[in-house]
Every structure is written in structure tokens, then in C-alpha cells.
Amino acid sequence: MLGYAIKRIALALLILVVVMLGMFAMVFVIPGDPASIALGPRATPELKALLIQRMGLDQPLLSQIWHFFRAAATGDLGIDVWSKRPVLDVILEVFPQTLLLGVVSLGWAVVLGIALGCLAVIWRDTFIDRLLGVLSVSMISVPSFVIALYSLLIFAVWLGWLPAIGAGQKGDWASQARALILPSFAIGVTWIGYIARLVRASMLEVMGANHIRTARAFGLPETVVVLKYALRIAIVPTIAIVAIGAGSILSSAVFVETVFSRPGIGTLITGAVEKRNYPVVMGTVLFMTAFYLVVVTAADLLIARLDPRVRDVLRG
Amino acid sequence: MSALLEVDDLSVAYRAEGGDVAALRGVSLTAQAGEVIGIVGESGCGKSTLAAALIALLDANADVTAGEVRLNGRDILSLHEDARRKLRGRDIAMIFQDPMTAFSPVLTMGDQIIDFQQHTGLSRAARRERARQMLLKVGIADADLCLRRYPHELSGGMRQRAAVAAALMANPALLVADEPTTALDVTMEAQIIHLLRSLRTEINGAIVIVTHHLGVIGELCDRVYVMYAGQVVEEAPVDDLYHAPRHPYTRALIACDPGAIATRQGVLPTIPGRPPDLAAPPPGCSFAPRCPQADATCRSTAPPRVRVSDRQAALCHKVVP
Known part of the structure; x- marks a missing residue:
């Protein structure tokens, strides 16, 4: 298990480096000189040169990459060109908002998804099962920004039940919770559908397995059969999907935070790209990739904990 | 004295789209304590359904349309689910x-x-x-x-x-083994057969072995029930079954057993045709379409169960006592 954990973490670090190299390449492909955009059309060449120097853009590419990685390894992601604050501080200031949004979205996607999936299994092949199927597929197919825009229109504009923009008053939990409902609904709804389908399929598969019949043939109570023998296996694909979902939810957050004007990583990175604020772009991407890899690696380790076969296959 | 296990005229049907499938059609068998019973037949003859009925663990889409399975005189299929669960793993x-x-x-x-x-x-x-x-x-x-x-x-x-x-x-009072050696390779199979034989005395109850493998039956069992298309077509002590099989299906089955073929032939003998569709069983004998001896009566009238001795019987028009 330890060897497997080390292998997974090493792989995660490698992915991180590859992503950052890719990110560097992309930043240099994007047209637009950051200094001209930052300083406007009437900037003098001297000012531009100064800014380019301060951003380190005059140095050779390889040296830029080297400096970036060396600094990143010590937790220094550079200085925000605009606000002159450390990028890490800027990220950490807004990250809790995105994390909260993601956790709440995924949280009720998991709760509702597992519940709907189990209902479909209980009422298998009935009208309810088919209705839940249609509902799930509809939820999967509608993109989160469409849900975001329409829920905004219906609940905030027409009905006026919920706030349209912002993250609520600081220190006022009720207002913050109310501001979370629409955005987390917009993000989570796709995942309710996914998880419901997945839980249904894996529960049906597991309940038909021979070892469930064995457990029943030895007279184990049905609760033990379902909770100890079936759910433990059926939950594995769901964990994997939820971990991958963490990544997808971060990208949905970019849309949804923009639509709802919520502070967060999404609005931060959109603004930074528009202003060619490269240290913030790079820092945010690095931070989010690292976060995503932590989640996925943790899920892999959890799955290996739950399923000894995975452990053995990966040990080789 | 009533037997430890009595299956009495048991019929089980599976609900399916396009009509029910009769997996068991009036199966009767008995087993005494200390006896080893073999149930043999090809795939789809209903032997696994019978095994599931014996442990009172039929699938949700299976209905017992007639008959009983009695263990120590008690009908286990009519028990409440909780009582059935308590039988399993104990009796x-x-x-x-x-x-x-x-x-x-x-x-x-x-x-x-x-x-x-x-x-x-x-x-x-x-x-x-x-x-x-x-x-x-x-x-x-x-x-x-x-x-x-x-x-x-x-x-x-x-x-x-x-x-x-x-x-x-x-x-247990009743041990059911459903194809206990089928998934094993030949050496393992021999080992498990040997193990089951040596453990026979350990078990106070009856053992029912369900298999398509005649060799396993010959090694382990006292008496054999041959199943075809959801019916018991022949029952006999194991020696009589091998040496004096009476039902044409039993004879064909023995002729096809690769282990029993004395002379090497170019092709393995097979029983031509395939088992009948159990959603719509034929009116006469189920084996008639594949039987070399079948005549018009076989095809139109259900065969009688003919007793040839006190321990051997066959479901066939052509068998004379």
C-alpha cells in the first residue's frame, strides 16, 4: 500500500510539471503583449520595457521556466503585476469561495445522486425507474451555464426569491447560504444525473453477482448483504467519478462565478487572462492543478483501500 | 419413515417477456440422511433452478406454480422470507x-x-x-x-x-453442491471429488450434487436423477444408471460422455438437435424431437413414468417394466 501511495504521488507531481510546461507554451502562443495591454496605447517604450523587465519577460524562455519552478517549489508564485501583492495571497483570498461552491455543489450531487440511484434500483423496471432515467439523462445533457442563466432568470429575476449576484454579506451566514443555492445548483445538477445513473448501474451489477448469492445462501441478513457486501463494491466507481468531477466542477466554476459575479478562482483567472496578468494566470493554474491532483490521488488511494484487487494490479 | 428431503411434484416458472418459461415441470425426488444424490442434465434442463429451490433461494422473477420442497417434513418454500433465511447456512x-x-x-x-x-x-x-x-x-x-x-x-x-x-x-441437514468442480481444471477436480468423498461421513444429512458431468456422479453419488427440459426423465441407483440405462436420453448422455468412450473415434458423439423451448414445451415427450425411437404417440402424448424396479423409473413410452 505504501509503495502504491508513493507511486501515485510521484505520478501526480510529474503531471503537475507537464501541465505547467504546457501552460507556459500556451501563454506564449496567446497574442498580445502584456505590457502594452497593461499600460494602454499611450505608454512610453521606457515604461513598457520596465514592466517587461519586472515581469521577467525579457529573459530567455528556459530561464523563465526555471525561475518559475524554483520559486513555486518554495511556495512563491510571483507577484501580481497589478496589485503588487504575492499571487499566493491573492489566490488564497478567493479560493475558499470556490472551494465552498465546489463542495456544496458536489455534496448535494452525491447525496441526491446516490438516493435517486438507490430508488431506481428499488423500483427497478417500473415507471419510476424509467422516469428517473429520463430525468438523469436530461440533467447530464444540459450544460451548467445554461442552467446558471435560466435559474438566474427564473428564481432571481422573475420570482425574486434568491439573490442574482455576489456571495452574500460577509459574516452573515444566512445571506451567504442563500447566495450559494443557485450557483451550486447550476454546477451540481449535471452530477446528480451522472451519479444516479452510475449508482443504479453498479448496484444492479453487484446485487446480481455470485458472491451476493453466496452471502444470501449462508443466511446473512439483507442489511449486511446490502451494506457490507454490495455497497462497498458499488461505491467504488462513484468515488472515481466524484474525484474526476472535482476537476470538471472547477472548470464549471469559471463559468458560473462569471455568470453570478461571485468572487472566486474562476473570476480571478478570467480577469487575469483578460489583462495578461501572467503571474496570476500561471499561479492559479498551478494551484488548481495541484488541488485537482490532490483530490484525484486521494480518491485513488481510497479506492485502493476499498478494493484489494486494485492495490494488487497496480503493485504489479 | 418420511425422507429427510422430499421434493414433491415441484413446478417453477420464470416470468419473462413473451410468456412464462417453465424451468421445472413436476419434479419429484427424495433423499435420505447420509445419502448422496446426483442430479445430471445438460445446460438449461432446470438443474440450477432445482438447486436454488432446494436452498429456498429462487430468483425474484421465479414463481413456484405447484408442489413443495419438504425438509424434515416442513415445506420450506412456503415459509416467510425471514424463516427461509434462517434455514440457510444452518440446516x-x-x-x-x-x-x-x-x-x-x-x-x-x-x-x-x-x-x-x-x-x-x-x-x-x-x-x-x-x-x-x-x-x-x-x-x-x-x-x-x-x-x-x-x-x-x-x-x-x-x-x-x-x-x-x-x-x-x-x-447442515442438506448440502447442495451446484457444479462443484465445473470451474476447476482436471487435477483440481479430482482433488475436490476426493475431498467430498472423504467428507461424506462428516455430514450427517443428505448431499445433493448438481452437475452435467457424469464422471462426478459416478465418483460420488448413490442415486441419480437425470433431468431433461425441466423434468426428471430417469431415476436410478448409480450402477444401474451406467449399466442398464432405460431412458433414451440417459443412453444418449452416457454415449456422449468423453470419459466413458472406450474406443477412440474421429468425432465426439453428440445428441442431434437442441432442447425444446420451455416457454412452449411440446405436447408429447420433451425428448421426442431428438429421440431415435420416437413415434407418433411420443410426439402427441405425454409419456408415463414407468417403474422398472423399486429404485429405477423412466419417463418414456418405450420403456416396458
Whole structure:
């Protein structure tokens, strides 16, 4: 298990480096000189040169990459060109908002998804099962920004039940919770559908397995059969999907935070790209990739904990 | 004296789209304590449904349309689900066909074999010790290691030995083994047959072995029921079945057994045709379409059960007492 954990973490670090190299390449492909955009059309060449120097853009590419990685390894992601604050501080200031949004979205996607999936299994092949199927597929197919825009229109504009923009008053939990409902609904709804389908399929598969019949043939109570023998296996694909979902939810957050004007990583990175604020772009991407890899690696380790076969296959 | 196990005119149908499928059609059999019964037939003849009925664990889409399964005089199929559950693992135990999938892949063997003894009310430590003793008895030398292992870390033979041990630990009145050696290679098969033979005396109740393998029947059983298309077509003591089979299907089955063919031939003999569709069984004898002796009566009228001795009977028009 330890060897497997080390292998997974090493792989995660490698992915991180590859992503950052890719990110560097992309930043240099994007047209637009950051200094001209930052300083406007009437900037003098001297000012531009100064800014380019301060951003380190005059140095050779390889040296830029080297400096970036060396600094990143010590937790220094550079200085925000605009606000002159450390990028890490800027990220950490807004990250809790995105994390909260993601956790709440995924949280009720998991709760509702597992519940709907189990209902479909209980009422298998009935009208309810088919209705839940249609509902799930509809939820999967509608993109989160469409849900975001329409829920905004219906609940905030027409009905006026919920706030349209912002993250609520600081220190006022009720207002913050109310501001979370629409955005987390917009993000989570796709995942309710996914998880419901997945839980249904894996529960049906597991309940038909021979070892469930064995457990029943030895007279184990049905609760033990379902909770100890079936759910433990059926939950594995769901964990994997939820971990991958963490990544997808971060990208949905970019849309949804923009639509709802919520502070967060999404609005931060959109603004930074528009202003060619490269240290913030790079820092945010690095931070989010690292976060995503932590989640996925943790899920892999959890799955290996739950399923000894995975452990053995990966040990080789 | 009534028998330990009596299956009386049992009919089971599966609900399916486009009509019910009659998997068992009036099956009757008996087994005394200490007896080993064989049930043999080709795939789809209803023998696995019969095995499931014997342990009162039919699928949700199966209906008992007639008959009873009586264990010590009590009809187990009419019991409430909770009472049936309590029979299983205590009065009735089962050895499954495929040791590869019969155990949960995510729990250790020990964890499962300990769970399987839940009705004993013993502590987990005591159950573990019982399991250890029984594993040693079925020939697993390092029983402690086996209990710590996950199923996929054991060989097929080891898993099937463990399955036998789990079943024996119930000390059942009825032990049902559904194709106990089918998923094993030839050496393992011989070992498990040997094991079951040596353990016969350990079991006070009756053993029912369900298989398509005549060799297994010959090695292990006292009496045999031959099934075809959901019916028992012949019942006989094992020696009589091999030496004086009366039903044409039994004869064909024995002729097709690769182990019993004395002279080497270019092609394996087969029974031409295929079993009838059990959603719409033929009006006459089910075997008539494939039977070399069949005539017009066979095709139109259901055959009688003809007793040829007090222990042998065949379901056939052509058999004379």
C-alpha cells in the first residue's frame, strides 16, 4: 500500500510539471503583449520595457521556466503585476469561495445522486425507474451555464426569491447560504444525473453477482448483504467519478462565478487572462492543478483501500 | 419413515417477456440422511433452478406454480422470507459452481467465513478458530494465511476447498453442491471429488450434487436423477444408471460422455438437435424431437413414468417394466 501511495504521488507531481510546461507554451502562443495591454496605447517604450523587465519577460524562455519552478517549489508564485501583492495571497483570498461552491455543489450531487440511484434500483423496471432515467439523462445533457442563466432568470429575476449576484454579506451566514443555492445548483445538477445513473448501474451489477448469492445462501441478513457486501463494491466507481468531477466542477466554476459575479478562482483567472496578468494566470493554474491532483490521488488511494484487487494490479 | 428431503411434484416458472418459461415441470425426488444424490442434465434442463429451490433461494422473477420442497417434513418454500433465511447456512448449505466469483472480492476469506457462521452466536474469535480447524480438515495447510487472504490471492482449488469448508461448518441437514468442480481444471477436480468423498461421513444429512458431468456422479453419488427440459426423465441407483440405462436420453448422455468412450473415434458423439423451448414445451415427450425411437404417440402424448424396479423409473413410452 505504501509503495502504491508513493507511486501515485510521484505520478501526480510529474503531471503537475507537464501541465505547467504546457501552460507556459500556451501563454506564449496567446497574442498580445502584456505590457502594452497593461499600460494602454499611450505608454512610453521606457515604461513598457520596465514592466517587461519586472515581469521577467525579457529573459530567455528556459530561464523563465526555471525561475518559475524554483520559486513555486518554495511556495512563491510571483507577484501580481497589478496589485503588487504575492499571487499566493491573492489566490488564497478567493479560493475558499470556490472551494465552498465546489463542495456544496458536489455534496448535494452525491447525496441526491446516490438516493435517486438507490430508488431506481428499488423500483427497478417500473415507471419510476424509467422516469428517473429520463430525468438523469436530461440533467447530464444540459450544460451548467445554461442552467446558471435560466435559474438566474427564473428564481432571481422573475420570482425574486434568491439573490442574482455576489456571495452574500460577509459574516452573515444566512445571506451567504442563500447566495450559494443557485450557483451550486447550476454546477451540481449535471452530477446528480451522472451519479444516479452510475449508482443504479453498479448496484444492479453487484446485487446480481455470485458472491451476493453466496452471502444470501449462508443466511446473512439483507442489511449486511446490502451494506457490507454490495455497497462497498458499488461505491467504488462513484468515488472515481466524484474525484474526476472535482476537476470538471472547477472548470464549471469559471463559468458560473462569471455568470453570478461571485468572487472566486474562476473570476480571478478570467480577469487575469483578460489583462495578461501572467503571474496570476500561471499561479492559479498551478494551484488548481495541484488541488485537482490532490483530490484525484486521494480518491485513488481510497479506492485502493476499498478494493484489494486494485492495490494488487497496480503493485504489479 | 418420511425422507429427510422430499421434493414433491415441484413446478417453477420464470416470468419473462413473451410468456412464462417453465424451468421445472413436476419434479419429484427424495433423499435420505447420509445419502448422496446426483442430479445430471445438460445446460438449461432446470438443474440450477432445482438447486436454488432446494436452498429456498429462487430468483425474484421465479414463481413456484405447484408442489413443495419438504425438509424434515416442513415445506420450506412456503415459509416467510425471514424463516427461509434462517434455514440457510444452518440446516441447508450450498457449494457454488464458480469459486472465482463465489466470494466477495473486497473482503478477506476470514471475514466472509466468519460472517457465514453468524447464526452460531459465537464470538468472532471463536468463529475464526472454528474456520481455522475446518480449513485444516479440508486440506488447506496454512489455514491462518488463507483466512487473511483475499479470494483473488488464492488458487481456484484453494477457494473451492474454502467453500466446502464454509458449507461444512454449517453442519447442515442438506448440502447442495451446484457444479462443484465445473470451474476447476482436471487435477483440481479430482482433488475436490476426493475431498467430498472423504467428507461424506462428516455430514450427517443428505448431499445433493448438481452437475452435467457424469464422471462426478459416478465418483460420488448413490442415486441419480437425470433431468431433461425441466423434468426428471430417469431415476436410478448409480450402477444401474451406467449399466442398464432405460431412458433414451440417459443412453444418449452416457454415449456422449468423453470419459466413458472406450474406443477412440474421429468425432465426439453428440445428441442431434437442441432442447425444446420451455416457454412452449411440446405436447408429447420433451425428448421426442431428438429421440431415435420416437413415434407418433411420443410426439402427441405425454409419456408415463414407468417403474422398472423399486429404485429405477423412466419417463418414456418405450420403456416396458
